[in-house]
Amino acid sequence: MAQVRIFGTVISTYTRIVQIACEESGLSHETIATAARSPQNRHPFSKVPVVEVDGLELIESVAIANYIDNAHNGGALQLSDPAARAVSEKWVAIANNYLFPLFENGLVMPWIMHTVAGFPLEREKIEAALPNISRALGFVEAEMSVDGAWTANGFSMADVFLYPVLRGLQLTPQGRMGIAQCDHISQWMTACGKRPSIQATRWESEP
Ligand SMILES: N[C@@H](CCC(=O)N[C@@H](CS)C(=O)NCC(=O)O)C(=O)O
Structure with a gap:
């Protein structure tokens, strides 16, 4: 299984932001197509993406990208x-x-x-x-x-x-x-x- 699971729409600005952070950090990632307003979306404000990484479930791309960069890239992007x-x-x-x-x-x-x-x-x-x-x-x-x-x-x-x-x-x-x-x-x-x-x-x- 990929190290990061990204639940989001496939053509999405914020899904891509998380994908780029994964790529920069050398983490494998998979995107599970999830529409923002679908019952499957676990974001409390119906936004995408929701991300699973290191046993955490994270929302909000700033928090997600900073976490990935801090935990897996020595904070090089910050x-x-x-x-x-x-x-x-x-x-x-x-x-x-x-x-x-x-x-x-x-x-x-x-x-x-x-x-x-x-x-x-x-x-x-x-x-x-x-x-x-x-x-x-x-x-x-x-x-x-x-x-x-x-x-x-x-x-x-x-x-x-x-x-x-x-x-x-x-x-x-x-x-x-x-x-x-x-x-x-x-x-x-x-x-x-x-x-x-x-x-x-x-x-x-x-x-
Ligand atoms: N503050 C959120 C914003 C995420 C966001 O706006 N995502 C867009 C897709 S790129 C979305 O969910 N749009 C659906 C909608 O607003 O209904 C974050 O940083 O992750």
Whole structure:
């Protein structure tokens, strides 16, 4: 049996975040397809993933990824310098609290519901979200162009969280165009895309 069992949807930002943490830590993992709102999901707030590792049942991707990194990777993704770590943690929080909800509700889910489930595309929802998504990308691009952005510290937990969040956006038509206009984000995504942990966790829908 794999060392880590991940109960989550197969195309999921947070399932992938945990998969990347496993890959970075050299842990074998399997994903058991579990829909967020199914009776099989053990998350008390109907989110995925729920993870079994080392006899523990864990929820919440920050806790899960940090545990895996601490217990199996010497904490290498969390940076020992306090200032560098604060920057990395700031970006994990930005990814979780602002970018993911904005991208997921405004573009990613409307496109998934349209292309995978066959529902009409929610064009009004997309149009309403685009200005805020554009502003968010502008903020990330500007931060990346100055010293002190997370990329200055090498691959860290910030990348583990930010890559799947931005990659999901990039797989939508409007997200792809928006990111293409951001040189720093594009270069960073290309660099991350070469990392073995990112390649090993590609979604089937990725070209
Ligand atoms: N705070 C949770 C967020 C997890 C989350 O939002 N997962 C998404 C899938 S990527 C989900 O469960 N969505 C289903 C829903 O909100 O109904 C974590 O960090 O694990």
